[in-house]
Amino acid sequence: MKATQCFFQDGEHKWLAIVRDPERPDALIDTNEYLVAYNGAGLLLDPGGAEVFPAVFSALSAEFDPAALAGLFASHQDPDIISSLALWLEFNPKLPCYVSWLWASFIPHFGGSAESFVSIPDEGMEINLNGLPLQAVPAHYLHSSGNFHLYDARARVLFSGDVGAALLPSKTDGLFVENFDAHIRHAEAFHRRWMGSNEAKRAWCERVSRLSIDMLCPQHGAIYQGPDVERFINWFDGLRVGVAVG
């Protein structure tokens, strides 16, 4: 069973993480799903794969009314991000899915129709969640060629998709990074191989270092908070990526 944890709250403005599923089959990579809630409406970020839908749906329902979801946000097109789309749409056929324009005609292979998608242009866009402005921040080629992160300036939270992801040993189940140096060892190989472009990485590091971020939330592994956010950006900036042997 997945657990839901609230890690930011200011009145009716909340961030919830749906994390760690001990019943998940070993063949599936563990994923974090996030919900931003504002005045009763919610945006679900990277809702996950079709196989984990029951775990995500029931964990979400324990803390938030899924009927109050205003939309889904897919950082990119991967199966662990959005292959559950058809199931969410069965629950609510009117749920819009925000995704890069690049993938708007590919993701319907998981389900949905043209009306299901709100295409995000390359430069990003503002998404208004019931009065809360959220910013889709470009992160192309990190790792997908049409890729967005989501920034909440009021909560100072950046959802960073696969950037910051760590493939942690099964015993590690803390929500936050506790020891940066020990943690980042589990992120290094992933970033070297999955992130395809050093230029894109440089541009992203510059872009996000201009934002005020208290928490950087990746789709796999633990959340970076406080000084670990800057530590991560500096570490990523110095890493040579796009490396595969073969």
Add this chain to the structure above:
Amino acid sequence: MIPDSGTTPRSLAHRSAGQDLVRIVQINEEIKSIVAVAFKINIMALNAIFLAKRAGSTALGFGVLSNELRVFSQDLKNAMGGLSGVIHKAVSDVSVLLQDQRMLRLLQEAEVRSGGNIRVREALRARYDRMEAHRANLALQRRQLQLVLGNVAQLVELGGVLAKSAKIEAAYGQAFSSSLSQVSGEFDGVVEEIRRSLGHLNKSEFFSSR
């Protein structure tokens, strides 16, 4: 709706899990609100005990009842814990059924378009059997949920009787009469609120036979 190819069991055209998911989510939200109200009852029962202590010998009957209300509020809290567990499992089971139905629909379409390909038909049957197992599981959950709701309803009836008796006793509380009436009145109001919510739940189409 699932098209019937004529080669797969007719009962494929069961009620949609998507609709059931909407219904179970509504039940879950109602239960969450009952749990929140039940939490208020705990605090009220404590207040009633403090008040009865202050009133001392002028409200002996109320004192006895306030202890009963305290026991009731604890029982209700435990029952709510059980209810939350059952509803969580039911939400998860309906989501699994939704997965099954989607897969089944795709396989069934493939079977029709392939002119009844034997392998596809086998896959379809296997998936169908799995869905039936999940459906049987859900039927059990449904009954379990109804059972737990029935137990909660009985408990709430008892709470209603206690609250009403406390209201009567409050009248004999002399100088404390008005504050005792207020506490027992609030208690009665909250019990009524839970009773109304339970009434809604029992009418949900989730429980109606297919």
